[in-house]
């Protein structure tokens with residue numbers, strides 16, 4: 001079914017995902033979450049994982065037809081259910097040392113025709129049930145990685161004017177380039193890229209800003225940073241000691257905003273694809289960290305439902321800086337996929353923070369994290385607000401301003 | 413990939429598996445274990461399960477390429493591993509009320525080229541880890557069912573002279589017929605068939621034989637029955653109160669032999685396909701329930717390894733009666749698949765007994781079961797020893813003999 005895809009490119013993607021991405025250790029089990037459309041990539045990942053010394057490679061697949069069978073045939077009671085036992089088991093596997101890989105590239109519009117209330121209920125049920133499986137990942141307790149497969153439906157969405165097989169090949173090329181797989185030595189590509197990101201991370205951590213000030217069309221935002229926030233980017237060691245590259249591709253440096261100290265307006269600079277709906281021209285106003293006004297030219301109701309999931313879903317848990325000249329941004333492609341679109345632009349994320357972007361955060365209880373400004377939510381949705389028209393300044397503890405970005409590029 | 417298969421036949425198989433097989437209840441989750449080759453059937457099962465009121469349909473897939481990737485690339489340490497957390501989770505799901513369906517029809521020769529010692533180690537590791545998931549099934553705590561999909565590799569094995577797509581269609585027809593899916597009302601077919609099996613079951617239970625005496629070419633066996641043994645066959649209620657049809661197809665009535673009271677010789681009447689090896693012309697001698705001599709014309713070493721897995725693997729845990737005139741037997745096809753071949757012939761099974769074939773057995777501890785003659789083992793391997801040349805007599809508590817089968821047919 002995917003025989004037209006360049007097997008050498010898929011194989012290189014698989015090898016880099018295993019060796020540089022998750023950095024699988026001798027004897028470590030590898031849990032893979034994937035849509036069945038990504039089977040050709042998962043098969044290559046299995047080969048490289050076993051060559052790297054995997055204990056067991058354990059793939060868990062979703063299937064679009066079976067997902068739709070639920071929406072089209074199930075009783076209403078089904079949509080509040082989730083398999084707790086499975087997520088608790090996954091949590092135990094991670095606590096027991098397993099690494100995790102996720103393959104993105106599903107059909108972003110799969111559920112577009114389904115009742116949005118049911119989609120939201122099903123998603124919420126999974127978010128709640130999946131906490132034991134997500135906490136070790138969000139808390140960076142184990143090495144993990146996410147890579148992309150150019151599934152047919154996704155490719156058709158990104159390149160709607162091409163026949164689907166050509167769209168998939170074209171999307172594989174885009175993934176290959178964005179994932180820095182070209183040349184003689186992709187492992188060295190990633191070492192170089194990480195070194196560059198680490199330079200930015202070090203400078204930002206040395207500055208230890210109190211807040212960031214964003215200024216651009218429709219955007220005038222003072223974004224406070226969490227107490228003890230840590231900038232991160234590129235490869236870093238998980239708490240199990242294994243250095244991994246969680247996202248392939250990645251261009252961002254990011255940290256934890258203060259969930260209660262964000263004030264002003266933001267205009268999104270790209271559409272947000274969320275559960276089958278494309279939300280365009282988002283504009284919001286924050287007061288004391290909470291979004292108190294929100295509009296969008298399409299999908300506004302879905303966006304409002306998202307903000308209403310819980311208290312934390314109308315606050316932010318991540319702030320990320322990406323130069324406008326990043327390769328993904330320069331490709332000019334809208335991917336309708338967070339892994340790519342978030343690496344094309346400065347962004348913030350509604351919802352859950354990453355505990356490891358606050359000093360000692362992984363050892364803190366939820367309310368201790370909150371006191372430092374770390375947001376808590378069932379959701380984490382990245383949301384683009386950078387462009388070549390946005391300036392960002394750092395605000396120091398003594399109230400001075402230091403240029404961070406000018407017209408979307410690093411200013412230091 | 414399976415577009416050439418008759419979708420109406422697959423759909424009817426799926427519907428009967430859900431409604432008559434597992435008899436899924438309103439709100440009940442359905443766990444499905446399947447090879448990816450069976451995806452078209454699993455997709456239809458999902459539709460019918462949700463229509464029947466499923467809470468969630470949760471399929472877990474194996475993939476042949478990923479299985480082989482392990483044997484071809486993994487370090488030696490991999491072959492003693494199994495994902496305990498997953499099987500413990502499945503066990504919790506069944507205790508929590510989920511039903512289970514398994515799809516058979518995998519490539520019976522998938523591992524034929526692999527190191528048999530590694531295959532045996534991997535299988536043993538899974539057997540041990542899977543106990544929490546298997547106990548609720550073996551103990552019939554929940555409703556469950558197994559049906560077959562005509563996977564390409566299996567079909568090619570059964571009909572080696574046909575092109576593979578034709579072989580699959582032909583095998584689907586054979587599954588369809590054996591599964592009594594034809595005519596206007598397959599549900600009624602199964603009601604009638606169950607009534608016939610229940611007549612045999614009732615007579616055998618009324619007789620309450622001490623033992624069975626088998627006489628045929630190479631076979632002269634006195635097979636003691638467990639204390640408080642119960643004959644079963646066809647649909648029966650699981651401990652959760654749901655009447656289900658565990659096997660589709662099924663032709664057998666079966667009970668628990670006495671693991672320590674089997675003496676004499678048995679010659680198998682069909683080859684045994686076990687983990688990629690075809691074992692032919694098995695002949696054994698039992699003493700006090702244990703196989704003390706064993707030969708085979710091919711695969712003898714694999715058979716001996718099987719007998720050596722644990723103490724219970726050289727004793728028997730099931731005895732089953734199937735008339736030689738059963739439709740599967742009359743088809744003359746050797747399926748290389750237990751679900752079919754065991755329903756073509758009287759058989760015994762090496763290894764684990766079914767606790768619910770002893771009165772009150774599901775509430776007994778392992779050693780209490782053993783005292784009644786219930787065998788305990790990591791394995792359960794059915795093994796054909798019936799033919800139109802075998803006679804069976806029941807031996808009563810007072811030592812009289814009563815004809816049970818003559819020349820492979822019911823004698824009562």
Ligand SMILES: [Zn+2]
Pocket residue numbers: 252254318320342347349382
């Ligand atoms: Zn981000």
Ligand SMILES: [Zn+2]
Pocket residue numbers: 318349380381382
């Ligand atoms: Zn994010």
Ligand SMILES: [Zn+2]
Pocket residue numbers: 664666730732754759761794
């Ligand atoms: Zn049987």
Ligand SMILES: [Zn+2]
Pocket residue numbers: 730761792793794
């Ligand atoms: Zn059996």
